[in-house]
Amino acid sequence: MGYQIPREAADQLFGWLAEHYEILAPKVFAGEGCFSDTDVTRYGTVRSLSEIEFDKKSDYSFKEALLPVNETLFYFTEDQETVPAAPGKKRLVFLRSCDLHALKRLDAIYLENGREDFYYKRLREHVLFVLIGCPESCDTGFCVSMGTSQTGDYDLYLKISEETVWADCKSEELKAFFGRLPDGTCAETAVSPEAPSENKETVTLPPSFSEDILSNPVWESYGSRCIGCGRCNFVCPTCTCFTMQDIHYRDNAKAGERRRVWASCQVDGYTDVAGGGSFRKTQSDRLRFKVLHKICDFEKRFGFQMCVGCGRCEAVCPEYISYISLINTLVKEDA
Amino acid sequence: MSLDINTKKAKKNAYRISKVRGVGASRIRVPGGYLKAEILGMVQKIAETYGNGIVHLTTRQGFEIEGIRLEDMDAINQMLQPIIELLDINQTDKNGGYPASGTRNVSACIGNNVCPFANYNTAEFAKRLEKAIFPNDLHFKVALTGCPNDCAKVRLHDFGIIGMTMPQYDPARCVACKACIKGCKSLSVDALRMENHKIVRDEEKCIGCGVCVTKCPTRAFTRSKKKYYRLSIMGRTGKRNPRLGKDFLVWADEDSVVKIILNTYRFVKEYIDPNAPGGKEHIGYIIDRVGFEEYKKWALDGVELLPETIVNQCVYWDGIHYD
Ligand code: HEM
Ligand code: HEM
Ligand code: SF4
Ligand code: SF4
Ligand code: SF4
Ligand code: SF4
Ligand code: SF4
Numbered sequence: 001m002g003y004q005i006p007r008e009a010a011d012q013l014f015g016w017l018a019e020h021y022e023i024l025a026p027k028v029f030a031g032e033g034c035f036s037d038t039d040v041t042r043y044g045t046v047r048s049l050s051e052i053e054f055d056k057k058s059d060y061s062f063k064e065a066l067l068p069v070n071e072t073l074f075y076f077t078e079d080q081e082t083v084p085a086a087p088g089k090k091r092l093v094f095l096r097s098c099d100l101h102a103l104k105r106l107d108a109i110y111l112e113n114g115r116e117d118f119y120y121k122r123l124r125e126h127v128l129f130v131l132i133g134c135p136e137s138c139d140t141g142f143c144v145s146m147g148t149s150q151t152g153d154y155d156l157y158l159k160i161s162e163e164t165v166w167a168d169c170k171s172e173e174l175k176a177f178f179g180r181l182p183d184g185t186c187a188e189t190a191v192s193p194e195a196p197s198e199n200k201e202t203v204t205l206p207p208s209f210s211e212d213i214l215s216n217p218v219w220e221s222y223g224s225r226c227i228g229c230g231r232c233n234f235v236c237p238t239c240t241c242f243t244m245q246d247i248h249y250r251d252n253a254k255a256g257e258r259r260r261v262w263a264s265c266q267v268d269g270y271t272d273v274a275g276g277g278s279f280r281k282t283q284s285d286r287l288r289f290k291v292l293h294k295i296c297d298f299e300k301r302f303g304f305q306m307c308v309g310c311g312r313c314e315a316v317c318p319e320y321i322s323y324i325s326l327i328n329t330l331v332k333e334d335a
Numbered sequence: 336m337s338l339d340i341n342t343k344k345a346k347k348n349a350y351r352i353s354k355v356r357g358v359g360a361s362r363i364r365v366p367g368g369y370l371k372a373e374i375l376g377m378v379q380k381i382a383e384t385y386g387n388g389i390v391h392l393t394t395r396q397g398f399e400i401e402g403i404r405l406e407d408m409d410a411i412n413q414m415l416q417p418i419i420e421l422l423d424i425n426q427t428d429k430n431g432g433y434p435a436s437g438t439r440n441v442s443a444c445i446g447n448n449v450c451p452f453a454n455y456n457t458a459e460f461a462k463r464l465e466k467a468i469f470p471n472d473l474h475f476k477v478a479l480t481g482c483p484n485d486c487a488k489v490r491l492h493d494f495g496i497i498g499m500t501m502p503q504y505d506p507a508r509c510v511a512c513k514a515c516i517k518g519c520k521s522l523s524v525d526a527l528r529m530e531n532h533k534i535v536r537d538e539e540k541c542i543g544c545g546v547c548v549t550k551c552p553t554r555a556f557t558r559s560k561k562k563y564y565r566l567s568i569m570g571r572t573g574k575r576n577p578r579l580g581k582d583f584l585v586w587a588d589e590d591s592v593v594k595i596i597l598n599t600y601r602f603v604k605e606y607i608d609p610n611a612p613g614g615k616e617h618i619g620y621i622i623d624r625v626g627f628e629e630y631k632k633w634a635l636d637g638v639e640l641l642p643e644t645i646v647n648q649c650v651y652w653d654g655i656h657y658d
Contacts, residue, residue: 031557037447060553060554070506229514245532247531261532264510267512268513
């Protein structure tokens with residue numbers, strides 16, 4: 001159902017939602033960028049519409065709304081384990097089309113890849129998704145190429161201006177909130193999400209690659225520039241890897257907790273195994289593994305590409321390693 | 336041709352009396368070394384109209400237009416006017432050129448306008464200081480640098496201002512990648528270690544350089560909202576006792592730094608050797624004579640330091656002694 005609402009009424013509606021849900025949305029964290037006097041846009045709890053960054057794609061993806069950077073799986077004492085309670089409030093998560101497509105990848109990994117993940121599932125079941133439109137393509141995204149520029153899989157779509165808010169609400173649960181608006185403030189109208197028809201960048205993936213790409217010199221040429229910082233993984237909405245940490249509390253080593261924490265296949269330690277072995281030692285090997293996971297290996301297992309073309313990895317790399325150029329070189333040379 | 340020049344006045348007016356009789360140089364101050372490119376064209380025009388077409392880039396980030404004839408000073412002052420206005424330099428007489436030269440140009444490294452390591456906008460702070468301290472005939476040298484790399488070599492100045500940030504750590508965002516630990520060890524002072532998969536920062540050791548913040552891939556380490564400064568004092572080069580400046584304040588705020596410098600002008604007025612040649616005596620030598628305790632009293636007068644600011648109660652300098 002589409003609505004047109006004056007901004008003031010929409011702000012009031014948002015207030016009701018904020019009471020009922022924990023609302024997670026892209027937000028500008030002033031001064032918290034890498035460099036002094038620079039900002040970062042990442043997810044955080046918001047209480048009003050004006051806190052949400054609607055114009056710029058977030059530097060870090062929405063995934064932390066479902067996969068906390070650090071998540072305690074259980075606490076242990078000498079003879080017991082305790083699983084922490086699930087968050088009390090339901091969540092509303094604001095995100096763009098590419099990220100909503102990424103959700104399908106997270107679901108594939110955590111729900112459809114063998115046993116369902118208890119922690120992911122209990123969060124996921126209580127999340128509603130609010131789509132932010134993209135009237136124009138962002139700078140580095142190639143969602144059109146990856147088929148992720150449009151989606152209908154949202155619970156709510158919101159577009160805002162200073163005076164007016166347009167909404168398309170698919171969720172019955174959320175429709176009830178629109179019903180509470182005073183008469184005359186909520187005009188029904190057709191609203192459909194804004195989506196870009198083209199991007200500045202294009203990536204055309206072949207149905208499959210040949211084995212030859214494994215020895216393509218591209219891995220070495222880009223890998224030798226990679227510093228293994230992991231930013232490309234941490235910003236990616238489809239990277240799902242975690243590692244385990246067991247913590248024994250300092251003043252009582254018999255009590256502690258087990259956490260799972262985001263991991264990056266580009267950072268030292270990822271392929272370390274008991275006995276001191278390590279499988280992918282060079283950044284070239286790691287880069288090859290990551291890129292092929294994104295555009296080849298995942299697809300072999302699940303039938304759709306892992307990468308949604310959000311372009312965040314491209315934008316964040318401090319060494320200007322262009323994921324897009326790398327893939328395009330690979331595609332060209334394998335043709 | 337007879338030439339009647341008041342050299343004291345000319346020097347105060349920022350002209351140099353050169354080794355060639357009748358010929359001088361015009362000195363242009365550029366706070367923070369930060370200027371609109373159009374000023375370069377204006378400097379060129381003066382150099383080609385009144386000078387010998389050569390400009391020297393001074394060690395304090397100003398321009399020195401060579402080969403000007405001392406009788407052209409008034410005309411040159413007219414041409415300096417738009418430069419003075421564009422750089423927003425305090426002036427007493429419009430079209431009269433620079434009203435003083437004792438307090439030198441406030442110099443600075445490029446700072447966070449460009450440099451990824453910088454902890455603040457050095458040009459802006461340089462301008463604030465210039466507005467606060469200029470014009471003054473007392474010989475003060477102030478320099479600013481964006482981070483402890485000290486590219487501006489501020490420890491060779493009376494006042495050296497070094498940018499700091501107090502790293503803010505959010506354990507909930509930390510993925511234990513150790514990039515901060517490695518960065519702090521290889522580029523800075525090795526103040527970080529890991530305990531139970533989380534970072535522990537040795538607060539005594541940390542110099543607030545911000546390397547950990549730039550290295551962190553998840554924004555677990557971020558900069559403090561407040562900007563902090565290390566204030567190094569009384570560094571100097573020169574004949575008798577060249578030496579590096581020593582830390583007076585660590586984790587100080589901008590207002591306190593400005594206030595202390597202004598207080599130092601009052602201290603110098605009180606204690607400067609009345610017979611000092613040209614009314615110039617380096618502040619450091621005055622403090623050597625009067626004693627650091629007395630200086631500290633004057634410097635901190637009315638200054639409200641942040642609770643986290645560390646004041647070095649006794650400062651001793653070493654350096655090379657030729658005297
Ligand atoms: C040739 C012999 C073995 C090889 C090559 C091997 C290899 C590995 C590797 C690669 C991992 C994953 C490590 C990681 O992701 O950090 C692992 C985990 C594990 N292995 Fe082995 N393993 C061997 C023998 C054993 C034996 C004999 C046992 C038990 C009796 C064992 C128990 C485990 C357990 C419990 C884990 C999971 C540890 C955890 O989740 O923290 N492994 N092993
Ligand atoms: C009894 C023998 C072995 C055992 C028990 C074992 C066990 C494991 C386990 C548990 C993992 C982790 C899988 C995961 O994290 O999903 C692993 C990964 C791996 N193993 Fe083995 N392994 C064995 C032999 C070998 C051998 C002989 C090789 C190589 C010649 C090898 C190469 C690898 C590699 C490259 C990985 C990482 C794969 C990846 O990260 O996708 N393993 N192995
Ligand atoms: S690999 Fe890069 S472009 Fe693809 S989904 Fe991840 S961050 Fe986005
Ligand atoms: S690219 Fe690396 S970090 Fe990301 S999901 Fe794949 S293996 Fe994990
Ligand atoms: S962001 Fe760039 S440098 Fe860092 S790990 Fe990824 S590819 Fe390498
Ligand atoms: S700010 Fe402190 S902890 Fe961080 S790198 Fe510099 S010295 Fe190390
Ligand atoms: S760099 Fe950041 S994420 Fe990595 S260990 Fe340090 S604080 Fe944690």
